[in-house]
Amino acid sequence: MQREVATTVRVKLHALTERKADLLSREYDAFQTAVQGDDANLYSATKQQASKVRKQKNPRRDTEQPVVLRNDVLGVEYDEDTVLSSWWVKIPVYDPERGRGNSIWCPAIVPEKDEPLVHEGKVRDSELVRRDDGWYVHLVVKKRYKVREKYDDVLAIDMGARWIATSVALSTRETTFYGKDVRRVREHYKQLRKSIGKAKVRQGKQVLHRIGNTESRKVDDCLHKISRTIVDDAVARNAVIAMGDLGGIREGNDKGGHFNDKLHKMPFAKLLSYIEYKAHREGIEVVLVDEAYTSQTCNRCAEKGVRNTQGRFRCPHCGLDDNADKNGATNIGKRVLGKFSKPLSNTGAVLTRPETQVIVEPENSPDAVDLTLSEGTPRV
Numbered sequence: 001m002q003r004e005v006a007t008t009v010r011v012k013l014h015a016l017t018e019r020k021a022d023l024l025s026r027e028y029d030a031f032q033t034a035v036q037g038d039d040a041n042l043y044s045a046t047k048q049q050a051s052k053v054r055k056q057k058n059p060r061r062d063t064e065q066p067v068v069l070r071n072d073v074l075g076v077e078y079d080e081d082t083v084l085s086s087w088w089v090k091i092p093v094y095d096p097e098r099g100r101g102n103s104i105w106c107p108a109i110v111p112e113k114d115e116p117l118v119h120e121g122k123v124r125d126s127e128l129v130r131r132d133d134g135w136y137v138h139l140v141v142k143k144r145y146k147v148r149e150k151y152d153d154v155l156a157i158d159m160g161a162r163w164i165a166t167s168v169a170l171s172t173r174e175t176t177f178y179g180k181d182v183r184r185v186r187e188h189y190k191q192l193r194k195s196i197g198k199a200k201v202r203q204g205k206q207v208l209h210r211i212g213n214t215e216s217r218k219v220d221d222c223l224h225k226i227s228r229t230i231v232d233d234a235v236a237r238n239a240v241i242a243m244g245d246l247g248g249i250r251e252g253n254d255k256g257g258h259f260n261d262k263l264h265k266m267p268f269a270k271l272l273s274y275i276e277y278k279a280h281r282e283g284i285e286v287v288l289v290d291e292a293y294t295s296q297t298c299n300r301c302a303e304k305g306v307r308n309t310q311g312r313f314r315c316p317h318c319g320l321d322d323n324a325d326k327n328g329a330t331n332i333g334k335r336v337l338g339k340f341s342k343p344l345s346n347t348g349a350v351l352t353r354p355e356t357q358v359i360v361e362p363e364n365s366p367d368a369v370d371l372t373l374s375e376g377t378p379r380v
């Protein structure tokens with residue numbers, strides 16, 4: 001089985017001549033004008049992308065949009081003999097001196113860990129991004145990975161408002177709760193926004209926009225750590241990862257569905273996609289299951305139970321009293337087990353120990369061990 005994975009590699013442009021830096025700035029600013037529907041001189045392929053972004057996102061005037069670079073006009077080359085830089089990125093720009101499109105080769109730094117991927121993979125449409133410390137190209141590289149076909153366990157993930165992710169290893173019922181950092185970051189910025197709103201800060205819109213960016217970058221860091229830890233755990237257990245299908249909602253494909261309300265508050269789609277691509281890179285399959293009723297169903301007797309506001313799940317039929325997120329995750333995992341009695345039609349994956357299906361809830365399983373990682377924790 002093979003899975004194609006798209007990875008974003010942050011490539012920093014460096015040692016730019018003044019002329020190249022000017023051309024990039026010009027192109028970037030012209031792109032901002034074009035996404036607002038105003039006329040601007042851009043490289044023709046990039047101009048098309050600007051009108052696409054305008055149609056799809058209808059971005060607000062106080063936001064900055066990365067310049068979308070179409071893969072057929074973008075270039076990446078490696079040349080270890082060049083003194084200035086081993087990596088070079090060809091960026092299409094409009095050249096006002098010539099009055100037409102042109103391309104500039106920019107010296108670039110590809111992170112060492114990503115070099116093999118950039119060598120082997122296929123570069124897709126990417127983005128030019130401006131940051132305080134300079135220019136970056138967020139290079140999207142696609143590569144096919146082989147995923148394992150046999151697994152010893154299921155690592156089931158429930159995504160929720162209290163904990164962004166709760167994982168349960170079905171064979172032992174070991175449970176891990178993730179998301180303390182995400183909550184802390186979001187709470188901090190919520191307070192900050194409130195105080196800025198009250199103080200009527202000058203240029204409040206720009207300030208809010210800037211802190212909004214910082215917040216999403218910090219949340220993003222948390223999501224990367226969480227997904228890394230979950231995938232490492234799955235690798236160590238040789239477990240297939242099971243997650244709730246967000247009703248077809250993926251990043252950039254926001255079509256509604258019962259999850260939509262929660263989705264706007266918590267970055268579930270992002271976390272799912274991070275877990276998915278990290279898992280596939282490690283050769284681990286991710287199975288999406290219909291998660292309807294997984295939070296209301298008792299994982300021991302399959303009857304309907306009640307989830308209270310303190311995050312407990314209680315079953316009036318068999319008396320189960322368990323952490324609600326753990327109960328939800330266990331149900332998600334059990335749905336996969338149902339499918340795993342035979343190879344999954346869409347994946348071909350097989351569970352090597354089908355007897356895992358008849359495991360009875362061990363009542364002495366350690367509950368609610370908070371392994372959420374704080375910043376700087378060396379585990380990830």
Ligand SMILES: [Zn+2]
Pocket residue numbers: 298299300301302303315316317318319320
């Ligand atoms: Zn029950």
